Amino acid sequence: MGDEEDFRQFAASRQKQLLRTAYLLCGDWHGAEDLVQTAFGHLYRSWRRIGRVEHPDAYAKQVLYRCHLSANRKKRFATVPIESVPEPVASGDGFGDGSTSVLMEALAGLPPKSRAVVVLRFWEDYSVAQTADALGVSEGTVKSQTSRALATLRTRIGDSLSDIRRD
Amino acid sequence: MTDHEAENIRTLFHDADLEHVPTSRDLIGPAVAWGDGRRRRDRWTAAGVTGAVAAVAVAGVVALRPGHGKPDAVAPGVPVSTQSTAKPTPTLPKLTGTIVQREQEVLDALKPYLPTGDHIACQTADQPPGFCTTLTFTSSTGGTSIVQVLPGDHFIQAAPVDTKYIHQHPATAAIPLVSGTKEVPGGTVQIQSTDIEARDSIQDTAALTDPSALSFHSAQYVFAPPGSGTSWTIELDELVRELPWKGSSGVADEHGVFGFNPSGPVLSPEQFAALVSTPIFPAVMQQLGDLRTQMEQNQTQSQSK
Numbered sequence: 154m155g156d157e158e159d160f161r162q163f164a165a166s167r168q169k170q171l172l173r174t175a176y177l178l179c180g181d182w183h184g185a186e187d188l189v190q191t192a193f194g195h196l197y198r199s200w201r202r203i204g205r206v207e208h209p210d211a212y213a214k215q216v217l218y219r220c221h222l223s224a225n226r227k228k229r230f231a232t233v234p235i236e237s238v239p240e241p242v243a244s245g246d247g248f249g250d251g252s253t254s255v256l257m258e259a260l261a262g263l264p265p266k267s268r269a270v271v272v273l274r275f276w277e278d279y280s281v282a283q284t285a286d287a288l289g290v291s292e293g294t295v296k297s298q299t300s301r302a303l304a305t306l307r308t309r310i311g312d313s314l315s316d317i318r319r320d
Numbered sequence: 321m322t323d324h325e326a327e328n329i330r331t332l333f334h335d336a337d338l339e340h341v342p343t344s345r346d347l348i349g350p351a352v353a354w355g356d357g358r359r360r361r362d363r364w365t366a367a368g369v370t371g372a373v374a375a376v377a378v379a380g381v382v383a384l385r386p387g388h389g390k391p392d393a394v395a396p397g398v399p400v401s402t403q404s405t406a407k408p409t410p411t412l413p414k415l416t417g418t419i420v421q422r423e424q425e426v427l428d429a430l431k432p433y434l435p436t437g438d439h440i441a442c443q444t445a446d447q448p449p450g451f452c453t454t455l456t457f458t459s460s461t462g463g464t465s466i467v468q469v470l471p472g473d474h475f476i477q478a479a480p481v482d483t484k485y486i487h488q489h490p491a492t493a494a495i496p497l498v499s500g501t502k503e504v505p506g507g508t509v510q511i512q513s514t515d516i517e518a519r520d521s522i523q524d525t526a527a528l529t530d531p532s533a534l535s536f537h538s539a540q541y542v543f544a545p546p547g548s549g550t551s552w553t554i555e556l557d558e559l560v561r562e563l564p565w566k567g568s569s570g571v572a573d574e575h576g577v578f579g580f581n582p583s584g585p586v587l588s589p590e591q592f593a594a595l596v597s598t599p600i601f602p603a604v605m606q607q608l609g610d611l612r613t614q615m616e617q618n619q620t621q622s623q624s625k
Contacts, residue, residue: 157352160348160352161348161352164347164348164351165348168343168347168348169341172341172343173338173341176338176341177333177338182342182344183344186343186344186345186347189347190347190350190351191351192351193347193348193351193352193355194350194351194352194354194355195355196351196355197351197352197354197355197356198354198355200355253336253337253338255332256332256333256336259332271329272333275326275329275330275332275333276333276334278330303325303326303329306329307325
């Protein structure tokens with residue numbers, strides 16, 4: 154029972170952060186909830202072992218990203234209920250803020266693996282090596298995926314990109 | 321891409337307003353319930369007993385709409401009165417042979433107490449000194465469920481929590497088996513009824529969105545004798561509709577691997593309740609537990625050599 158309590162406390166304290174990441178990966182909050190719930194399930198399944206992991210936060214993120222990629226690989230088997238169609242970014246994400254809309258629109262044009270690489274590199278501030286480790290791919294793959302993804306982003310939101318300035 | 325552009329991408333992420341995170345449901349409770357189920361399967365798999373049943377969750381599942389079932393399908397609510405009236409002596413035979421053979425002999429002792437014509441048989445066996453990897457529960461009318469008969473584990477810790485995930489079988493569901501508890505003579509049977517759509521396991525904790533897309537059903541019946549500190553569980557899994565990718569999945573006999581019965585589990589909760597109240601049932605579960613322990617010891621010994 155202590156095992157479950159430990160997990161529940163861990164999950165509750167990390168849920169928001171993981172949901173934000175999942176939202177960036179999925180593009181809609183319902184999908185983000187599904188993804189986080191799935192990741193929590195996998196984490197709880199291995200919780201006794203994870204308790205001995207030095208950085209459980211990093212492990213939780215790794216599980217989240219791999220669940221995302223795994224889910225996308227398996228989508229060919231999926232039924233797609235109408236309710237799960239991603240919400241329109243500009244009007245349905247609940248954010249009036251323009252930079253969020255630009256970001257989500259940009260990410261929507263990326264394939265799942267590239268999207269995961271971009272989110273890890275630029276949202277989580279992971280290094281190439283950390284990103285490769287999290288996704289279970291080579292560093293060369295991370296570099297090539299990053300390059301392609303940024304080229305796509307340059308095409309899609311080039312103007313917005315060059316207009317961004319730090320306050 | 322220049323460093324300046326990369327920095328701009330970083331800025332774009334960090335300027336995004338993601339402070340407000342909407343949540344529409346409990347994510348942790350269902351995950352714990354799912355994780356518990358997986359742990360259970362892991363334990364069972366580690367014991368060499370599940371094989372195909374674990375694979376079932378990876379496959380996916382379907383259901384027939386009411387009225388579309390095979391005419392000979394076995395309804396989960398078959399009255400207990402269909403049971404045999406035979407009254408054999410509640411003693412187990414002297415067990416001989418391999419663990420698989422002894423397991424089958426123990427299960428055969430239940431046959432007189434099952435609905436007439438029903439039987440549990442080992443479909444595929446692990447190499448010695450293992451258990452049977454796939455047990456099939458076959459009804460007299462041909463429906464089959466892949467079955468696990470599990471002694472000594474409280475698999476459902478809190479039925480109300482478990483019923484919150486996946487699907488709760490409202491009246492429109494194809495399989496009219498409701499999760500919850502059922503009072504029976506001598507105690508309470510906990511029922512967990514789970515639908516899975518024809519999609520991969522990574523999504524099988526998602527809410528069922530389309531009852532007509534239901535492909536697979538899993539039922540657990542748990543009976544805990546009052547004051548015993550243990551419980552007895554029967555889990556029944558079966559396809560209730562042909563998989564959409566039937567013929568292309570590479571599985572030669574999906575019905576053999578997953579079981580198949582359009583009406584759901586071939587043993588109803590009422591029949592399970594009647595079974596657990598028979599005098600031989602505790603002895604059967606004790607024997608199965610002993611065989612399981614012996615098999616685990618054999619595995620440990622073979623690994624240490």
